[in-house]
Amino acid sequence: GIAILFVFLTFFITQRFRADMHLEKAWFFAKNNDPKNAYIECQKAVSLWTYDWKIYYKLGNVYTTIGMYDEAISSFSTAERYVFRSDIAYYKGVAYHMQGKPKEKEAEEENKRAIFYMPNSERVHTGLGLLYLEQGMLERAIEEFEAAQRYGAEKVQNHFLLAEAYTRQGKLTEALSEVQEIIKLDPSNTDAHARAAFLYQKLR
DSSP, rough: HHHHHHHHHHHHHHHHHHHHHHHHHHHHHHTTOOOHHHHHHHHHHHOOOOOOOHHHHHHHHHHHHHHHHHHHHHHHHHHHHHHHHHHHHHHHHHHHTOOOEEEHHHHHHHHHHHHHHOOOOOHHHHHHHHHHHTOHHHHHHHHHHHHHHHHSSHHHHHHHHHHHHHHHTTTTHHHHHHHHHHHHHOOOOOOHHHHHHHHHHOOO
Protein backbone atom coordinates (compact mmCIF):
# COMPACT_ATOMS: atom_id res chain seq x y z
CA GLY A 1 0.00 0.00 0.00
CA ILE A 2 2.75 2.45 0.90
CA ALA A 3 4.63 1.61 -2.30
CA ILE A 4 1.52 2.29 -4.42
CA LEU A 5 0.91 5.56 -2.58
CA PHE A 6 4.52 6.57 -3.21
CA VAL A 7 4.16 5.81 -6.93
CA PHE A 8 0.98 7.90 -7.15
CA LEU A 9 2.52 10.81 -5.25
CA THR A 10 5.61 10.73 -7.46
CA PHE A 11 3.41 10.69 -10.56
CA PHE A 12 1.32 13.68 -9.45
CA ILE A 13 4.34 15.71 -8.36
CA THR A 14 6.03 15.00 -11.70
CA GLN A 15 2.92 15.95 -13.66
CA ARG A 16 2.58 19.22 -11.77
CA PHE A 17 6.25 20.03 -12.28
CA ARG A 18 5.98 19.34 -16.02
CA ALA A 19 2.86 21.51 -16.24
CA ASP A 20 4.69 24.39 -14.55
CA MET A 21 7.59 23.99 -16.97
CA HIS A 22 5.24 24.29 -19.94
CA LEU A 23 3.68 27.40 -18.39
CA GLU A 24 7.12 28.94 -17.97
CA LYS A 25 7.76 28.26 -21.66
CA ALA A 26 4.36 29.77 -22.48
CA TRP A 27 5.33 32.95 -20.60
CA PHE A 28 8.60 33.10 -22.52
CA PHE A 29 6.87 32.80 -25.89
CA ALA A 30 4.12 35.26 -24.89
CA LYS A 31 6.62 37.91 -23.83
CA ASN A 32 8.59 37.38 -27.05
CA ASN A 33 5.53 37.91 -29.25
CA ASP A 34 5.14 34.28 -30.27
CA PRO A 35 1.44 33.56 -29.56
CA LYS A 36 1.34 30.31 -31.53
CA ASN A 37 3.97 28.57 -29.40
CA ALA A 38 2.63 30.20 -26.23
CA TYR A 39 -0.77 28.66 -26.95
CA ILE A 40 0.77 25.23 -27.68
CA GLU A 41 2.60 25.30 -24.33
CA CYS A 42 -0.60 26.32 -22.53
CA GLN A 43 -2.43 23.34 -23.98
CA LYS A 44 0.39 21.02 -22.93
CA ALA A 45 0.20 22.38 -19.38
CA VAL A 46 -3.56 21.80 -19.16
CA SER A 47 -3.20 18.27 -20.53
CA LEU A 48 -0.87 17.44 -17.64
CA TRP A 49 -2.54 19.14 -14.66
CA THR A 50 -6.05 20.49 -14.10
CA TYR A 51 -6.44 20.31 -10.33
CA ASP A 52 -5.07 23.64 -9.16
CA TRP A 53 -6.39 27.20 -9.48
CA LYS A 54 -2.81 28.45 -9.96
CA ILE A 55 -2.56 26.64 -13.30
CA TYR A 56 -5.67 28.38 -14.63
CA TYR A 57 -4.60 31.71 -13.12
CA LYS A 58 -1.27 31.51 -14.94
CA LEU A 59 -3.03 30.37 -18.11
CA GLY A 60 -5.34 33.38 -17.92
CA ASN A 61 -2.41 35.76 -17.73
CA VAL A 62 -0.62 34.10 -20.65
CA TYR A 63 -3.78 34.20 -22.78
CA THR A 64 -4.27 37.89 -21.91
CA THR A 65 -0.69 38.63 -22.93
CA ILE A 66 -1.14 37.02 -26.36
CA GLY A 67 -4.55 38.61 -26.95
CA MET A 68 -6.73 35.50 -26.49
CA TYR A 69 -9.15 37.27 -24.18
CA ASP A 70 -12.06 34.81 -24.29
CA GLU A 71 -9.68 32.00 -23.33
CA ALA A 72 -8.23 34.20 -20.58
CA ILE A 73 -11.67 34.91 -19.11
CA SER A 74 -12.56 31.23 -19.25
CA SER A 75 -9.31 30.32 -17.46
CA PHE A 76 -9.84 32.92 -14.73
CA SER A 77 -13.44 31.71 -14.27
CA THR A 78 -12.17 28.14 -13.86
CA ALA A 79 -9.61 29.32 -11.30
CA GLU A 80 -12.44 30.93 -9.34
CA ARG A 81 -14.19 27.57 -9.06
CA TYR A 82 -11.31 26.45 -6.86
CA VAL A 83 -10.71 29.65 -4.88
CA PHE A 84 -11.76 33.29 -4.89
CA ARG A 85 -8.93 35.80 -4.97
CA SER A 86 -9.23 39.50 -5.64
CA ASP A 87 -6.33 39.42 -8.11
CA ILE A 88 -8.19 36.86 -10.24
CA ALA A 89 -11.13 39.28 -10.45
CA TYR A 90 -8.72 42.09 -11.30
CA TYR A 91 -7.03 40.25 -14.16
CA LYS A 92 -10.36 38.96 -15.41
CA GLY A 93 -11.43 42.61 -15.53
CA VAL A 94 -8.29 43.41 -17.52
CA ALA A 95 -9.18 40.73 -20.08
CA TYR A 96 -12.69 42.14 -20.43
CA HIS A 97 -11.26 45.66 -20.66
CA MET A 98 -8.96 44.63 -23.52
CA GLN A 99 -11.99 43.47 -25.51
CA GLY A 100 -13.13 47.07 -25.74
CA LYS A 101 -16.50 48.77 -25.59
CA PRO A 102 -18.74 45.67 -25.91
CA LYS A 103 -17.31 44.31 -22.65
CA GLU A 104 -17.06 47.56 -20.65
CA LYS A 105 -19.83 46.56 -18.24
CA GLU A 106 -18.24 43.20 -17.45
CA ALA A 107 -14.86 44.88 -16.97
CA GLU A 108 -16.39 47.40 -14.57
CA GLU A 109 -18.11 44.67 -12.54
CA GLU A 110 -14.91 42.64 -12.18
CA ASN A 111 -12.93 45.73 -11.15
CA LYS A 112 -15.57 46.64 -8.56
CA ARG A 113 -15.46 43.09 -7.23
CA ALA A 114 -11.68 43.29 -6.95
CA ILE A 115 -11.93 46.63 -5.10
CA PHE A 116 -14.47 45.17 -2.67
CA TYR A 117 -11.95 42.53 -1.62
CA MET A 118 -8.80 44.60 -2.21
CA PRO A 119 -9.83 48.21 -1.36
CA ASN A 120 -6.27 49.44 -0.80
CA SER A 121 -4.86 48.26 -4.12
CA GLU A 122 -3.35 50.99 -6.27
CA ARG A 123 -3.48 48.94 -9.48
CA VAL A 124 -7.15 48.00 -9.07
CA HIS A 125 -8.18 51.63 -8.59
CA THR A 126 -6.04 52.64 -11.55
CA GLY A 127 -7.64 49.95 -13.71
CA LEU A 128 -11.16 51.08 -12.85
CA GLY A 129 -10.15 54.71 -13.35
CA LEU A 130 -8.88 53.93 -16.85
CA LEU A 131 -12.15 52.24 -17.66
CA TYR A 132 -14.13 55.28 -16.49
CA LEU A 133 -11.78 57.60 -18.40
CA GLU A 134 -12.42 55.71 -21.62
CA GLN A 135 -16.17 55.89 -20.99
CA GLY A 136 -15.99 59.65 -20.43
CA MET A 137 -17.08 59.27 -16.79
CA LEU A 138 -14.50 61.81 -15.67
CA GLU A 139 -15.55 62.44 -12.07
CA ARG A 140 -15.48 58.72 -11.34
CA ALA A 141 -12.15 58.39 -13.10
CA ILE A 142 -10.66 61.15 -10.95
CA GLU A 143 -12.00 59.51 -7.78
CA GLU A 144 -10.29 56.23 -8.71
CA PHE A 145 -7.00 57.87 -9.72
CA GLU A 146 -6.96 59.82 -6.44
CA ALA A 147 -7.59 56.57 -4.56
CA ALA A 148 -4.70 54.98 -6.45
CA GLN A 149 -2.48 57.84 -5.27
CA ARG A 150 -3.59 57.42 -1.67
CA TYR A 151 -2.85 53.71 -1.57
CA GLY A 152 0.29 53.56 -3.68
CA ALA A 153 3.59 55.30 -3.99
CA GLU A 154 3.55 58.73 -5.59
CA LYS A 155 3.97 57.74 -9.22
CA VAL A 156 4.32 59.70 -12.42
CA GLN A 157 1.60 57.58 -14.03
CA ASN A 158 -1.00 58.62 -11.45
CA HIS A 159 -0.33 62.31 -12.02
CA PHE A 160 -0.47 61.86 -15.79
CA LEU A 161 -3.82 60.13 -15.58
CA LEU A 162 -5.24 62.80 -13.27
CA ALA A 163 -3.90 65.51 -15.59
CA GLU A 164 -5.60 63.83 -18.55
CA ALA A 165 -8.94 63.55 -16.73
CA TYR A 166 -8.79 67.19 -15.57
CA THR A 167 -7.86 68.36 -19.08
CA ARG A 168 -10.87 66.56 -20.54
CA GLN A 169 -13.04 68.24 -17.91
CA GLY A 170 -11.67 71.63 -18.88
CA LYS A 171 -10.07 72.06 -15.44
CA LEU A 172 -6.75 73.20 -16.83
CA THR A 173 -5.40 74.70 -13.59
CA GLU A 174 -5.84 71.37 -11.81
CA ALA A 175 -4.32 69.56 -14.80
CA LEU A 176 -1.30 71.87 -14.73
CA SER A 177 -0.87 71.23 -11.00
CA GLU A 178 -0.65 67.47 -11.67
CA VAL A 179 1.86 68.01 -14.47
CA GLN A 180 4.00 70.17 -12.17
CA GLU A 181 4.03 67.28 -9.69
CA ILE A 182 5.36 65.04 -12.47
CA ILE A 183 8.17 67.50 -13.18
CA LYS A 184 9.07 67.55 -9.47
CA LEU A 185 9.28 63.76 -9.48
CA ASP A 186 11.03 63.50 -12.85
CA PRO A 187 12.60 66.79 -13.99
CA SER A 188 13.82 65.29 -17.28
CA ASN A 189 10.36 64.04 -18.32
CA THR A 190 9.94 65.59 -21.79
CA ASP A 191 6.27 64.61 -22.06
CA ALA A 192 5.50 66.46 -18.84
CA HIS A 193 7.31 69.59 -20.01
CA ALA A 194 5.44 69.47 -23.33
CA ARG A 195 2.11 69.05 -21.53
CA ALA A 196 2.96 71.92 -19.18
CA ALA A 197 3.77 74.21 -22.11
CA PHE A 198 0.47 73.28 -23.77
CA LEU A 199 -1.50 74.01 -20.59
CA TYR A 200 0.30 77.31 -19.95
CA GLN A 201 -0.63 78.41 -23.45
CA LYS A 202 -4.27 77.42 -22.95
CA LEU A 203 -4.46 79.26 -19.63
CA ARG A 204 -3.23 82.60 -21.02
